[in-house]
Amino acid sequence: MKLFLLLLCFRGLFAVKHSLKYFLTETPGAQSIPEFVGVGFIDDIQFGGWNSRRGEEVKKDWIKFFEDYPQHLQQYSLECSASHHYFKATVETLNQRFNQTKDVHILQRMSGCEWDDETGEIIGYNQYGYDGEDFIAFDLHTVTWITPKPQAVTTKLRWNMDHARLERNKNFLSHLCPEFLKRHLHYGRSFLETAVLPSVSLLQKTPSSPVSCHATGFYPQRAMMFWRKDGEEIHEGVDPGEILVNNDGTFQMSVDLKLSSVRSEDWKRYDCVFQISGVKTRRDEDIVTKLDKGVIRTNWKKPTDILTFISAALVVLVFTIIAAVTFVIYKRKKVSVPGVSNL
Template identity: 70%
Template sequence: TMGLLAAFLISALLVRPVSLVKHSLKYFFTETPGAQSIPEFVAVAFVDEVQIGDSNSVREAKPKKDWIKFFEDHPQDLEWYRFQSNEIHQFLKATIETLRRRLNHTEGVHILQRMSGCEWDDETGEINGYDQYGYGGVDFLAFDSQTLTWIAPKPQAVITKMRWDSHKPGLESTKNFIAHQCPEFLKEYLQYGRSFLQTTVFPSVSLIQKTSSSPVSCHATGFYPDRAVMFWRKDGEEIHEGVDPGESLPNNDGTFQMSIDLNVSSVTPEDWQRYDCVFHLSGMNEDMITKLDKTVIRTNREKPADTVTFISAAVVVLTLTIVTGVAFVAYKKKKGEKSESPDDGSEQSERLNPQS
């Protein structure tokens, strides 16, 4: 869901470099056997929250546009990515079948996910790696690189933890990846993509209302990277009542769009001036503030000067499914509520990390 700028009118936007200290490389894997609307398996790689490539159960690994040249010059890296995606796909598929039997999950669609990667502080040199699993929307297992064991606070995950802990080569392999191989990849990717990874593109922000009785949508489009927040304020204080936040979605040119709705049905005309919409983008020194003003609101009877590009409904469904599904792991780096893992876990544990 994250691309890079390809052909965009930079001259029409304000661009400034972002000074990043911490950098990250993340791999997300999602296995959903039995789902009809999305691929059974999806793998996505991000550098500093920017997608560099992906693959799924019906397509081989594919780098994003700005990264094609890199992988053409480093075919061994792309082959590694393809091999790991296939290996992890098969492992997750076998694992989820075991979990369903063990936990008596015989009906419905179940999701097994993995997030692994590392963060590197280019000032201090500190490296933090992680490897985590989630099942059914909750944490499942998390790797502790200090003790070389898997963390399993839930009773259902103890069997899996014991099996994976008993496979010493797999534990060493996981530690080696998150502590050494992942940072090496990250520094290599940063060296190639530094010129565009650290660029901030400001959006255009508009107020949109379908009808006079509809909510007012504060819509920002054309921003980059995808590290932004939007909220409504009243008298300078952030409000939540009557506010419907939207999702950040990709545009076709590699930038992003986001919107947040405000229910104005109970807002009196004289109170409109008390409201404003705030857009904050990582790397911006100042927020972009848009006053709630009837004179600048666009309606569905008008054609905006700069037409917003919306992605197809199918892509929205896939994007939201994947992002929502993996978000719980990304914000719980040290937790590990879990369910269960494969009966042959000790035999396959060497395949638990994207490195081989």
């Protein structure tokens, strides 16, 4: 199941589009990870989770919310526990339907909603994926289940005949989900709208390698980084990387720029821009880093320096060997006696 990055709109320094998403993953037979994991996100920031080994877990920023709404935590836990057993049985059914062996397979569900607090528009989604591919999804506009997979047609027909299931999905995505989202936003707005800015560096492996604009230590992960030429965003010769999580919970990302066809005198026309969308920052501008050879960090050494080092090492090695041979010859001459063989 492909996960997409939400592009957030701006109103001053505040986001006008928010999201509540739930991800459920069942991996029967897995040894190194829990068989079932469920996590919830507000604006792509995790607020809690549940897994089949430890039960529920609440992130510290949302503890006050669940203290005031303990029924929500209880409901999440019960639904995750029920989904665990349901998903596990479903994987067994899909194994037969796909004519598969009982190896490790993955069943996933992504559900939730987006709410635009300026226009009031609501977008809801509820979709399942199996072994990394789309399996079946709920279409809120037609209030029907749709699928690209022949193996899911039986499920689609059965679920579309279940009018109670259709109404439950419609009600949750259109009403309950936006309501839950607004409650969460009320408690989390202070830190959801506050950003931690990163340190940005220019890195390069060799003079012929692309220059990587690398940002690390930012929070939250709703960030964008791109290269510009003469103030305009460019895409040719640009290779964006994924957003990765650091050990301290902050994030890092990079975007590479190929310079093989760029003349040295044109470097000053390029810069790298980092943005965090939909939050308050300590200052009201993007982080812009000019493409400058003088600030690029690299571990590369000139070949002449390497050859000089190797030559010096060889000279030392030769002198060491000569000294060792001379010492052995000297010792033998010193202890030898004419007419008597040494053992």
